[in-house]
Amino acid sequence: MSTLLIVDDNPVDREAIERLLGRGYQCLAAASGDEGLTLCRRERPQCVLLDYRLPDYDGVHLLPHFLAQHVGVIVITGVGDESIAIASLKNGAHDYLSKNELTRENLERAVRNATARARLMQEVELHHRLVNEMPLGVAVFEWEDQNDISSLRLRWRNGAASRSPTVGYGAVGKTIGEARPEILETALPRLIADTILTATSQTLPDMAVGVAIYAIKTVPLGGTLAAVLFENVTAERNAVQERLKMEAQMRAAQRLEAVGRLAGGVAHDFNNVLSIVQSYGQFVRQRVAGNAEATEDVDVILDASKRAAKLTSQLLAFGRGQVQSLRVMNLNDIVTDVQRLLQRLIGEDVDLVVHLSPNLPPVEVDPTHMEQVLVNLAVNARDAMPNGGKLTIETASVVLSEGSEAERESSVAAGSYVTLVVTDNGNGMDAETQQHIFEPFFTTKLGEGGTGLGLSTVFGIVKQSGGFVGVQSAPGQGASFKVYLPSVTQPVTAPVASKPAPGSLKGTETVLVVEDEEMVRKAVCRVLRDFGYTVLEAARAEDALRIARSHPGVIDLVLTDVVMPGISGLELATEIGGEHPEAHVLYMSGYTGHAMVSRVRTDEGIKFVQKPFSTEELLGKLRQALDEDTG
Numbered sequence: 001m002s003t004l005l006i007v008d009d010n011p012v013d014r015e016a017i018e019r020l021l022g023r024g025y026q027c028l029a030a031a032s033g034d035e036g037l038t039l040c041r042r043e044r045p046q047c048v049l050l051d052y053r054l055p056d057y058d059g060v061h062l063l064p065h066f067l068a069q070h071v072g073v074i075v076i077t078g079v080g081d082e083s084i085a086i087a088s089l090k091n092g093a094h095d096y097l098s099k100n101e102l103t104r105e106n107l108e109r110a111v112r113n114a115t116a117r118a119r120l121m122q123e124v125e126l127h128h129r130l131v132n133e134m135p136l137g138v139a140v141f142e143w144e145d146q147n148d149i150s151s152l153r154l155r156w157r158n159g160a161a162s163r164s165p166t167v168g169y170g171a172v173g174k175t176i177g178e179a180r181p182e183i184l185e186t187a188l189p190r191l192i193a194d195t196i197l198t199a200t201s202q203t204l205p206d207m208a209v210g211v212a213i214y215a216i217k218t219v220p221l222g223g224t225l226a227a228v229l230f231e232n233v234t235a236e237r238n239a240v241q242e243r244l245k246m247e248a249q250m251r252a253a254q255r256l257e258a259v260g261r262l263a264g265g266v267a268h269d270f271n272n273v274l275s276i277v278q279s280y281g282q283f284v285r286q287r288v289a290g291n292a293e294a295t296e297d298v299d300v301i302l303d304a305s306k307r308a309a310k311l312t313s314q315l316l317a318f319g320r321g322q323v324q325s326l327r328v329m330n331l332n333d334i335v336t337d338v339q340r341l342l343q344r345l346i347g348e349d350v351d352l353v354v355h356l357s358p359n360l361p362p363v364e365v366d367p368t369h370m371e372q373v374l375v376n377l378a379v380n381a382r383d384a385m386p387n388g389g390k391l392t393i394e395t396a397s398v399v400l401s402e403g404s405e406a407e408r409e410s411s412v413a414a415g416s417y418v419t420l421v422v423t424d425n426g427n428g429m430d431a432e433t434q435q436h437i438f439e440p441f442f443t444t445k446l447g448e449g450g451t452g453l454g455l456s457t458v459f460g461i462v463k464q465s466g467g468f469v470g471v472q473s474a475p476g477q478g479a480s481f482k483v484y485l486p487s488v489t490q491p492v493t494a495p496v497a498s499k500p501a502p503g504s505l506k507g508t509e510t511v512l513v514v515e516d517e518e519m520v521r522k523a524v525c526r527v528l529r530d531f532g533y534t535v536l537e538a539a540r541a542e543d544a545l546r547i548a549r550s551h552p553g554v555i556d557l558v559l560t561d562v563v564m565p566g567i568s569g570l571e572l573a574t575e576i577g578g579e580h581p582e583a584h585v586l587y588m589s590g591y592t593g594h595a596m597v598s599r600v601r602t603d604e605g606i607k608f609v610q611k612p613f614s615t616e617e618l619l620g621k622l623r624q625a626l627d628e629d630t631g
């Protein structure tokens with residue numbers, strides 16, 4: 001049921017209207033303008049029948065207040081008041097009725113009209129407000145003289161368009177030719193014209209205005225009108241760029257990760273093979289002692305296997321499978337230690353400049369590995385400066401905050417880091433080269449004997465230390481490698497004094513050898529027996545435990561592989577320690593794919609010998625471990 005509000009000070013007239021409309025309408029009545037407005041706001045009728053003569057207002061003055069309520073307004077005029085009627089319509093009334101034509105039919109039609117028009121007006125106003133308020137810029141053009149493109153006239157624009165200083169099209173009412181003749185040089189006017197002629201939308205390529213990027217589109221509005229819609233898309237476009245960059249970085253990281261696992265796995269098996277070659281090579285060498293020719297041949301085999309061992313150790317470094325001897329230390333000390341060596345490596349044509357930050361927090365690293373990092377970076381720098389140049393090594397301490405650019409680029413967690421920056425002013429590299437430099441065997445020094453393992457070693461070592469290495473370079477602009485290492489809060493530890501080499505490699509102690517690879521185990525046991533030791537042999541951790549339990553005498557040392565099927569060497573050592581507290585432990589390790597054993601701390605007294613090892617290395621480490629004072 002429609003609700004109507006009758007505003008009339010004459011009760012007779014009010015009732016007459018109510019009677020005419022009869023049932024089907026809910027009629028509210030007000031005797032004054034004020035009362036009418038109050039009722040209108042409260043009851044929200046569809047339509048107001050407004051007597052134009054009221055005691056407190058005249059209808060023309062009251063009209064805007066009702067219109068603002070978005071109701072239909074019909075002005076009821078006295079007989080012969082046509083001028084009033086016209087004035088009301090001009091002021092926005094939706095319809096009028098003279099008192100002498102008040103019939104039910106006329107009333108109903110007027111109410112219908114007025115209500116529909118009020119709703120329409122409300123909608124138009126709503127859209128107008130929305131278009132005006134939205135962030136998308138809208139400018140409406142009309143093309144008057146279709147032979148003259150400069151006659152495109154700006155008819156209207158919304159708030160965003162009028163606020164845009166760069167993309168604005170001059171004043172409303174002016175043609176482009178009058179207001180912005182320089183725009184005539186661009187593709188835009190033609191596009192607007194085409195839009196009007198073909199009545200189809202057109203899209204312009206992104207337009208850069210200063211640092212801002214605008215997406216621009218035209219829309220036909222019928223007849224000679226078209227709108228230009230433009231939107232500042234700088235943030236979105238930059239976000240897309242950013243995302244693409246991140247994805248590329250992610251892919252590169254995943255690729256390195258996969259290659260790393262492969263390299264580590266290969267190196268592991270290879271180390272066992274090389275251990276066998278070296279051990280049995282040594283056996284043969286002893287047997288043929290006295291035969292110079294045979295000795296020479298065997299030496300070639302042994303040399304080749306040493307070279308292979310060096311390669312696998314580089315691969316291991318990349319695969320993050322190297323055993324680290326971690327120490328808490330100041331990175332500056334490492335730089336200072338290798339500085340002389342570096343100067344010799346890079347030659348006299350290259351100036352070495354070192355800037356060490358005086359207040360560096362400590363880092364936990366393997367000093368030998370970090371030296372390797374420095375050497376590899378310096379050698380690369382030297383190679384990039386064949387005619388000499390300058391090599392700068394800097395240390396600093398930085399805090400990567402959450403979401404900072406460095407944090408996002410470096411793929412390490414926010415936190416406190418020590419940085420090592422190695423910069424040269426050599427040949428530099430292009431972006432394509434930079435994408436691959438950390439991959440093993442990527443080299444541009446094919447004719448010059450590069451193996452492409454320098455940077456992959458750096459990468460692996462830094463990764464294993466919980467850090468990140470990045471590069472900045474451009475062709476002809478030199479290169480700068482930046483290594484991030486997480487800083488720690490523990491105090492710096494003193495280096496473990498290395499024991500003097502034992503005088504004799506022989507011994508009479510009892511050694512339990514635990515190694516699942518049969519040929520490696522046989523070789524090790526044979527060497528130990530040859531050098532006087534009593535050897536207990538176990539292929540598996542379970543066997544080792546059984547032997548330890550049942551062996552009546554002392555076990556002076558357990559020589560065990562770190563990674564074995566079933567329980568690990570570390571767990572085994574702990575178990576045996578319960579049975580034989582006198583036993584020292586020496587670990588043999590090829591590849592330590594297990595996180596728990598990859599960070600062996602020398603300051604905690606853990607000893608290991610890296611596979612493949614020579615007889616001397618093994619026996620030397622064994623004697624060191626045995627001769628060490630426990631207590």
Ligand SMILES: Nc1ncnc2c1ncn2[C@@H]1O[C@H](COP(=O)(O)OP(=O)(O)OP(=O)(O)O)[C@@H](O)[C@H]1O
Nearest residue numbers: 380381384428437443444450451452453454455479
């Ligand atoms: N400082 C640098 N300036 C310019 N290019 C560099 C620099 N460092 C590395 N590169 C590029 O990265 C490639 C890979 O370096 P990487 O150290 O891994 O291998 P390599 O130096 O070629 O060989 P290797 O170090 O095994 O002897 C190099 O061949 C070279 O193209």
Ligand SMILES: [Mg+2]
Nearest residue numbers: 379380454455
């Ligand atoms: Mg190199």
